[in-house]
Amino acid sequence: MDTRQIILAQRPKGMPTAETFLVRDISLPALTDEEVLLQTVYASVDPYMRGRMNDAKSYVPPYAVGAAITGGVVAKVVESRNTRFAVGDVVVGELPWQEYSISSGKGLLKLDPQSGDHTAALGVLGMTGLTAYVGLQEIGKPKAGETLVVSGAAGAVGSIVGQIGKILGCRVVGIAGTADKVRMLTEELGFDAAVNYKDADFSAKLKSACPSGVDVYFDNVGGDVTDAVFRLLNDFARIPVCGQIALYNQAGPDVGPRLFAYLVTRRALAQGFIVSDYAKQFSEARAKLAEWLAAGKLKHRETIVEGFDRLPDAFLGLFRGDNTGKLLVHVADV
């Protein structure tokens, strides 16, 4: 069977371009025992994937040049030689950017056919929701009444972090990059305040939004935004460092104010993490997230881009700030 595949054509320096990716046609072999043939329904694009395009030590191995990009994908089973999966099952897993792909079944999770929700497994109940939950709970350890600041607040992770903060009784302040996102955070997601980091008086606005300082800073962004938040840290502040999207496309070394002196004077903790380190917490986290979602306490926003071809550009949209909430590419109907 023939399918289209998107490969890493060359490693980007700085921002990926049209030359970074290549769409090509490949032929899939016939299934062997235990294998399933999957048709991609939704593919997730996530900032961490930029790191995998570098040939550098990180928590996930780099993508190989010439091989398919892989990521979170929801797919339906169209042929099966695996007794665990029947034709028509909808599954989620780490799969290649292909319209069709073959899997051994390993690592695939079946979605509940009753729920009818085919995207939550990539977002609020998937990697990004779990990232928000474990990073905030295990490192941020927010207490009711504390001030939680979230950068990248309108993104897939940040939007969930802020809402969990509200559920836990925090004052929640979001940082985002457009007036629409700022409005969405306060008017739709219940944030106490939100600030646009592109405003000329961003630092002053952030300061007024945090009259009692900052106890937990969930950082998705890094760079100047983080510099501004650090000036407001309270004693014993906790900083889950989830991502540094502002820096991912820097071609050279980035410089900025040295922040470690703040850690000393505030006795603050900054910890990088990756969601898979907290796999033990996943079932509890998923149950909580599902409960809050069902109760209407948690809303999940999505930005859906249409069409397999648009995967590379959708990915680049993460760095342009195109998305509100989880950014997904719709490839085929279920």
Add this chain to the structure above:
Amino acid sequence: MDTRQIILAQRPKGMPTAETFLVRDISLPALTDEEVLLQTVYASVDPYMRGRMNDAKSYVPPYAVGAAITGGVVAKVVESRNTRFAVGDVVVGELPWQEYSISSGKGLLKLDPQSGDHTAALGVLGMTGLTAYVGLQEIGKPKAGETLVVSGAAGAVGSIVGQIGKILGCRVVGIAGTADKVRMLTEELGFDAAVNYKDADFSAKLKSACPSGVDVYFDNVGGDVTDAVFRLLNDFARIPVCGQIALYNQAGPDVGPRLFAYLVTRRALAQGFIVSDYAKQFSEARAKLAEWLAAGKLKHRETIVEGFDRLPDAFLGLFRGDNTGKLLVHVADV
């Protein structure tokens, strides 16, 4: 009674100078009930005091301009109206830079008259030793076989950190600023390796000294030294951030490579701390340190400067790297 006193004459910008301090004569009033008259024997000079010279939010309130500098002092009781203290007792506490001072007795600890050691209470069994112990154990959490790197390794805190690391079974690599210090660390204190950060090929030497990367980085220094260590961090590295002496005398904001991306890719933890946050661990820590000291497993190095007048210059010596181990000023004999 008349005494000399050293006050903060003006807040320094950048490196303190002769104008920062003023020695003046004052008269002490007669003792009232509960008070003791103390003669300073040894006064401790410590890097954290630089922070107190700024009018800035930190973990200890700033020194007031026009008032005496205070710090760790060993003193003998020369007059007492407090039943807890007899003339001849030797005590340690936070006291002003004066040849004589009056205390309410609050916060003073009596030294064991049997021990005959009048300086350990300011160093290995005092603030700096406890800082080393709690920072390493509570934040660094070193495991046998791991690599521990210590910056400011020849200083009062660093020299103890490295030796505790050896006792706990780590590979210990020290960073210091002279060839003599580097030699002392390996030849006298048992470090596995030591590197001079002033060497042109410092980064390369550090890398060869850490063939298995860095699991715990006890940071006293910050700046370029920390940048070099960060490139070697292993996954799940822990970084107790004890001080940033390289930055304390920066007149303006300091810039350097942004380090938080390393926290993400290595899932590393960096935490600032101050010893007094761990007061609950002090008795256990003091007992352990005393036991290791008695067993000869722990050596404490001291640099003693002679004479009350030299307190300001001794303090500045911390930033010139004059000291090996704990830096003290001898003011009077017991």
